[in-house]
Amino acid sequence: MKHRKTRRMKTLWVVLVWLACCAAWPQAWAGNEEGELRLLLKETCGRVESFVQTDLPFLIDERQERLDRVRQMVTDEDVPFSDALDRLMETLFAEVEYGNTVDVYRETIMIDDRKAVVDVLRLGRAALFYQTLDGTQAGRYSRERAGWEPLDGRWRRGVSAAMEMALKRRPVELLCLPMGRPVENRPSAEGSPSVTAPEDTETQVVPVAAKDMDAVAGQIRRYAQEARVVINNSPQSGTEKNRGAFLERLAGMESIPSLSDLEAMVDLLMDEAVKSGRVRRVKGTIIDPAGREKAADLLMAGNLTTLYHTADDTGYALYSETGNRFFALSRSAGWRVDRVNRQYISGNRDAFYMDITQGAALREMVHRPGLAGQIAKGGPIVWPILAILVMGLTIIIERAVYLWKRTCDAETFMAHVGRCIAGGQWDACRLACEKNQKQSVPRVIGTAVAFGQMDRESMENALQEAILNEVPRLERFLSTLGLLAAIAPLLGLLGTVTGMIQTFHVITYYGTGDARMLSGGISEALVTTMLGLCVAIPLMLGHTLLTRKVETLIGQMEEKAVAFVNMIFKSRTIAP
Numbered sequence: 230m231k232h233r234k235t236r237r238m239k240t241l242w243v244v245l246v247w248l249a250c251c252a253a254w255p256q257a258w259a260g261n262e263e264g265e266l267r268l269l270l271k272e273t274c275g276r277v278e279s280f281v282q283t284d285l286p287f288l289i290d291e292r293q294e295r296l297d298r299v300r301q302m303v304t305d306e307d308v309p310f311s312d313a314l315d316r317l318m319e320t321l322f323a324e325v326e327y328g329n330t331v332d333v334y335r336e337t338i339m340i341d342d343r344k345a346v347v348d349v350l351r352l353g354r355a356a357l358f359y360q361t362l363d364g365t366q367a368g369r370y371s372r373e374r375a376g377w378e379p380l381d382g383r384w385r386r387g388v389s390a391a392m393e394m395a396l397k398r399r400p401v402e403l404l405c406l407p408m409g410r411p412v413e414n415r416p417s418a419e420g421s422p423s424v425t426a427p428e429d430t431e432t433q434v435v436p437v438a439a440k441d442m443d444a445v446a447g448q449i450r451r452y453a454q455e456a457r458v459v460i461n462n463s464p465q466s467g468t469e470k471n472r473g474a475f476l477e478r479l480a481g482m483e484s485i486p487s488l489s490d491l492e493a494m495v496d497l498l499m500d501e502a503v504k505s506g507r508v509r510r511v512k513g514t515i516i517d518p519a520g521r522e523k524a525a526d527l528l529m530a531g532n533l534t535t536l537y538h539t540a541d542d543t544g545y546a547l548y549s550e551t552g553n554r555f556f557a558l559s560r561s562a563g564w565r566v567d568r569v570n571r572q573y574i575s576g577n578r579d580a581f582y583m584d585i586t587q588g589a590a591l592r593e594m595v596h597r598p599g600l601a602g603q604i605a606k607g608g609p610i611v612w613p614i615l616a617i618l619v620m621g622l623t624i625i626i627e628r629a630v631y632l633w634k635r636t637c638d639a640e641t642f643m644a645h646v647g648r649c650i651a652g653g654q655w656d657a658c659r660l661a662c663e664k665n666q667k668q669s670v671p672r673v674i675g676t677a678v679a680f681g682q683m684d685r686e687s688m689e690n691a692l693q694e695a696i697l698n699e700v701p702r703l704e705r706f707l708s709t710l711g712l713l714a715a716i717a718p719l720l721g722l723l724g725t726v727t728g729m730i731q732t733f734h735v736i737t738y739y740g741t742g743d744a745r746m747l748s749g750g751i752s753e754a755l756v757t758t759m760l761g762l763c764v765a766i767p768l769m770l771g772h773t774l775l776t777r778k779v780e781t782l783i784g785q786m787e788e789k790a791v792a793f794v795n796m797i798f799k800s801r802t803i804a805p
Contacts, residue, residue, distance in 0.1 A: 267310060269488065270303045270317055273495050277321060280499065284506060285370055287327075287351045288334070295320050311444055318452050321498050325459060328353045328505025328532050331395045331585050340368065340377050350392050352585055354506035355531030356408055358388045369407060380407060384580075391585055401590040403566060407580040408530055411508045446484075449491055453480040456494055464532050464548040465504045467555045468513045473497050505531045510574075513537075515546050518559045527555065528574060534583045536570055543571045547588050560595045607756035610724035614717055614757065618764045621713045624706045625771040632703065632778050637668040639785055643792060646674060650796050669699050673786050674793050685794060692790035699786060703779045707772065714768035721761015728754025 278296050299320050302313040332351045337344055338359060347359040357370035359377065367388040368379040380388070387406050393399035453476050460466055460473035476497070479490050513527040515537050527546065528536040537546045537557060545562060546555035561567060566582045573581035584590040604611050642665065649658035655678065662675030676695035680688045732754070 267303075267313075269491060269495070270313055273321070274300055274303050274317060276495075276499060277317075277324060280324070280502065285351075285354055285357050285372075287332075287349065287354070287357055292324075295323070311448060314445065314448055318448075321495070321502075322452075322455065322459070325498055325502050325505070327351075328355075328502060329463075329587070331533075333392050333395045338377055340379070348392060350388060350395060352391075352406075352583075353531040353533050354502075355508055355533060356406070358391070358406070360385070360388050360392060364389060369409075372409070394585060401584075401586045401593055403562060403582040403584055403590055403594070405569060405580050405582050406585075408508050408583065409579065410576070411510045411528055413510055446486055449486045449494075450480050450482060453486075453490075453494060456498060460497060460501060461550050461553065463501055463505070464529060464535055464555075465501060466553045467535075467548050468511050468527060468529075470553075472553070504529075507531065513555065515555045515557050517542075517557045526574070528581075530583055533585055533587055536574065536581065538571070538574050543567055543574065545584070545591050547591060558591055558595060562591075562594060603756055604760070607760060608724060608728065610720055610727060610757045611760060614720050614724075614760050614764055617713050617717050617720070617768075621710060621717075621764070621768040621771070624710045624713075625768070625775065628706060628710075628775050631705075632775065632782065634667055635669045635703065635782060637665060637670055639670045639789055642671060643674075643789055646793065647796050650800050653800075669703070669782055670786055670789050673699060673790060677790070677793060685798060688794050688797065689790075692794070696783070696786050696790060700783060703782055707776055707779065710768060710772045710775070714765050714772055717765040717768065718761045721758040721765075724757020724761070725754040728757065 274296070278300070281292050281296060299313075299316050302308045302316050305313075330351075330353065334349055334351070335346065336349050337346050338349070339345075340347075340359075345361065347361055350358040350360070352358070358367060358380075359369070360367045364385070366379060367385040368377055370376070371378050384407055387404050390399060390402075391404050391406060394401060394404070457473060457476040457480055460476065466472040475490065475493060479486055479494065482490075508528070508530045511527050511529065513525060514522050515525045515527075517523050523539060525537040525539045525546075528538065535546045535548065535555060537544060537555065542557075544567065545558040547558060548555055562582065569578060570581045572578040598606065604615070607614075642661070645661055646658050649655070649661065659675065659678050662671045662678060665671035666675065673692060673695040677688055677692045680691045683691075
């Protein structure tokens with residue numbers, strides 16, 4: 230009995246010791262873990278401060294003030310750990326978000342050792358440009374020189390247009406901007422600020438109540454979800470497979486996340502901030518318009534614009550969050566844009582065409598209808614307008630060729646005729662006129678050669694008859710051309726009326742809730758008006774130029790006819 234009682238006492242003692250250990254272990258672990266978290270917060274705060282100091286100098290006061298508040302909360306032991314964590318992560322996410330936004334603000338900077346108040350354009354964190362308040366000078370921030378430098382006058386218009394676009398005062402478009410030379414692909418840690426641990430090691434590990442660990446773990450999971458969205462939406466993820474894949478596991482973790490998980494999340498966000506601030510060239514893959522995956526050199530201007538270059542093609546690539554891949558633009562931006570971009574990639578230029586709207590300008594360009602698409606939206610009235618265009622251009626070309634053939638060097642011809650008349654060489658004069666029968670002036674003069682021995686009145690009547698016979702040939706189809714030029718805008722107006730009638734018909738049945746349902750009638754109304762004017766303007770211009778040419782030829786024929794008569798009677802006076 231005594232032996233059994235001893236065994237029971239030992240067993241009871243072991244159970245009590247085990248229960249005591251189980252009760253004490255979470256508190257000991259929590260205190261140690263949360264103390265390490267507090268240390269990580271201080272280290273992260275130091276990293277962000279170092280990063281801001283080496284980053285582009287934008288919004289310096291605002292960013293430094295935010296960091297000062299974070300540093301105060303992180304180092305103050307009376308501030309709840311969860312509050313310090315919230316403020317630090319908000320600051321880190323704010324720094325990352327700067328790489329995805331474009332902003333214009335007014336600031337005082339140093340230009341050539343002088344202070345100047347300028348408007349500053351921030352393109353993510355990839356580039357900073359400035360423009361003086363009077364708009365006469367523009368410049369950029371140089372990372373190499375760590376200071377502001379003025380730009381040539383040829384860039385002033387591009388910087389001004391980018392500012393207007395950033396302020397939503399200008400339609401989106403591609404802009405050629407001097408972004409500097411790209412850096413080659415580097416490890417993600419390069420350029421990141423080093424981790425600087427606080428010197429006072431005794432205050433670095435500050436135990437926090439174990440009951441708060443669940444709340445802290447919830448915070449970490451929430452920030453992991455936000456970080457997953459940020460990383461997934463970043464074009465930088467298109468160059469690295471499974472970038473931030475651990476965030477999905479961390480966001481869905483039911484247990485308390487480990488310190489290494491939080492460190493990895495912070496490192497990833499810092500890596501995102503660094504890469505979004507560089508124009509860099511990396512190796513990657515794209516999906517071409519045919520759906521094939523191809524290896525390509527990618528030129529990434531932060532998170533704003535991505536170019537690709539292969540052995541046979543250069544163009545823009547759009548990042549897709551689904552699959553974290555780059556898709557080549559299905560439509561070329563134009564030979565001029567492609568040429569400039571190729572020169573930049575090959576190192577022959579310092580600027581390339583950027584989309585500062587993170588793909589909005591490229592998508593608008595892809596969906597912008599071409600000439601055939603515009604014509605298709607114009608409705609049935611477009612076809613008569615196009616028929617008028619074809620007829621008018623045919624008349625203009627035919628008349629231009631005809632009048633060109635009827636034009637000659639009248640002065641040289643009349644000088645030759647004058648010499649023949651003075652020498653009494655009427656056969657030579659007649660031969661010269663017959664040789665140039667396709668031209669108006671020689672044909673008129675040739676008609677009057679047969680009347681060379683008659684009186685002045687008879688000769689003038691013969692010349693007048695020849696000129697009147699020539700005028701209808703010169704003015705042929707000109708009245709028709711003028712009529713076509715007048716009809717074209719009227720047909721455009723007719724298309725406007727029919728398009729508006731269609732729009733009102735749609736409104737009657739479906740209301741105005743869906744603007745896309747109204748676009749058909751509005752497109753027909755505007756496109757026909759545009760085409761009508763586009764056809765009428767060149768036809769009217771052609772009609773005016775051809776009419777003036779005909780008037781010039783008629784005046785030339787009349788002048789040379791009078792000169793011919795005077796030559797004949799002058800020769801008669803001189804003759805013995």
